[in-house]
Structures are given as C-alpha cells and as structure tokens.
Amino acid sequence: MTIREYLWDRRAGYGTLAAALSLSLLFLAAFRTAVAAMWLLSGIFLISVTLHSIWDYTRKKAYYSRVLTSLEDLDQKFLLPEMLPEPLFYEGTLLEQVLSECCKSMTEHVAEHRRQNREFREYIELWVHEVKIPVASLQLMVHNLADPSEKMSVQLRRIDDDIEQVLYYARAENAEKDYLIQETPLQKIFGSTAVKNREALQLAGAQLETAGLEVRVLTDAKWMEFILGQLLDNSLKYRSPDRPLQIRVWAEEQKDGVSLHYRDNGIGIPAEDLPYIFEKTFTGSNGRLASRSTGMGLYLVKNLCRRLGHRIEAVSATGEYTEFTIVFSRNTLFGD
Secondary structure (H helix, E strand, O other), X not given: OOHHHHXXXXXXXXXXXXXXXXXXXXXXXXXXXXXXXXXXXXXXXXXXXXXHHHHHHHHHHHHHHHHHHHHHHOOOHHHHHHHOOOOOOHHHHHHXXXXXXXXXXXXXXXXXXXXXXXXXXXXXXXXXXXXXXXXXHXXXXXXXXXXXXXXXXXXXXHHHHHHHHHHHHHHHHHHHHHXXXXXXXXXXXXXXXXXXXXXXXXXXXXXXXXXXXXXXXXXXHHHHHHHHHHHHHHHHHOOOOOOOOEEEEEEEEEOOEEEEEEEEOOOOOOOOOHHHOOOOOXXXXXXXXXXXXXXXXXXXXXXXXXXXXXXXXXXXXXXXXXXXXXXXXXXXXXXX
C-alpha cells in the first residue's frame, strides 16, 4: 500500500473535511473573527489531519505488508491466519476473523471430501477383492477343461489385469503405505511378469529377448511387476499386424544407477503424441485404434515410478519401435 493509494482510497473523507473547514471559515468570517485566528484554526486542523493520516497509514501499511509477505512465503496459503500478527486496528481484526472463518470452512470441506474419497476407495478395494473371486474360479474352470481354450484364458487374464489396474489406481495416492523397498534382481521381477502373461504372449506369437537382468535394483517387486505388466499389455495391444511381436528387455549399469530398457517393434507412437502419453486419460491417435485403450496404464506407470523414486522416459518411431527406459537410482545407503 503506497501513500498515493492510501490517500486516493480516502478521497471522499478528505473532501468532506475540506468542505467542513471551508464552511467553518465562512461562518467565522460572518462573525468578523480575526483573520489570524482563522489561520491558526486552519493550521491546527490541517496538522491534526496530517498527523492522524501518517499514524494511521504507518500502522496499516506495516500490517498489510506483513500479510502480503506471509502470503508469498507460504506454500499452503490456507495457513495464513495462523501466521498473521495481532492487528492494532479494528479493520485488521475483522479481516483476521473473516480469514479464520474461511479457513475453518475450507478445512471442514476438505475433511468431508477426504472422508468421502476414503470411503469410495475402500468400497472400490472391497469390490475388486469380491469380483476377483469369480474371475479366479472361471480361470480354474477353464484350466480344468478337457480341451481348454487359450483364447478364453487370455480374455480372463485381461479382465483380471483390468481389475488389478482399478485396484492399483485406487491405492496410488497412498501407495507408500504398501511399499516394501528392497534389493531385487530385475530378472526375477520380469520373469514373474512374463509368466503371468504367458498365454497372451504365446497367443500373439511374441518373442522375448532379455539381457543383463541379473543386476539387482532397489525397488518394490510387486509394484514393478505391475509397471512391467502395463508395458507388456501395451505391446500386445499395439503390436504391428505386419510382423511378429518382438520384445527386448535389457539392463545397463551406469555411474548413477541402473537403466532398464523395454523395447518392442509395435506400431510406435506418433511424435505429436509422445510428450503426452503419461498424462491421465490421454489415448492419442493409437488409442482410437484400440477399443480397450483408457489412457490410464501409462499414467499409473509414471505415477508409481515417481513414488518409488524411479525415472521413466520414452522414445518411439512410428511404425518401427517404442522404447521405455526406467532409471533406478543407485543404493548409496549401503555404499553400493
């Protein structure tokens, strides 16, 4: 708040005081009051108004400057009422009361929203566990058939994977409570993922090639299996109709960590879509070709990698390949 802003805001009050002083001087002049007395009265009036304005401006400027400074320094703006100094004027007290009430209302609203979100997430988790029971039963029934249908097994696996995706999405915001970070060989993680998807891979005639996966990384094996499962699912979903699906997975040790490369020879990702593939619900031009595309798979992959402390990148050439690289930081805690 500048002097100019302060004076302009009170222009009506100063205009009223000026009018009152002028009428007072006219009234005194009508009674033939001495000019010196009139000058003295005017001087006292102007000095009083000036001193009062300086005092009022100084205390209010100090308070509002503190408010603005605190607001800029706070990451969570709703904590502003807790950081304000005690105001020395009534307008400041009113402002503090208003901000406190707004903060209280916002806090109650957020608490209610979190409660509803928690209840919905708990319902989704319960639903997932309940619906997985009949799916598992169907998988067992298909497995026990005299002539089991491989295509039926693949479709049941897809249903199970989609249900699993719902569960992982519901838990993504609080996934850190379910982490078990430990050193695990990448070969074990990818091997488990490939076994879970072997029917779909066999049906698609996919060829798997791995190298250097004996290296150990610091991660959560269960969540990494989900991440690699999403990449496998995308490879199957967007494979090229002109050639057999080939998937290469290899790891490279670097100075600052380990890079896991996942590459397929599918239809690729258009250059204009590549910057957005990790965004929520983004399907792109390829997604319009696949009825099962939801735009959630790679979003979950990116989100989980971030929470696990990994970095994921993607490069692609349309009609040739798509390659994802997951970078695991080196475990410096134990001097590796």
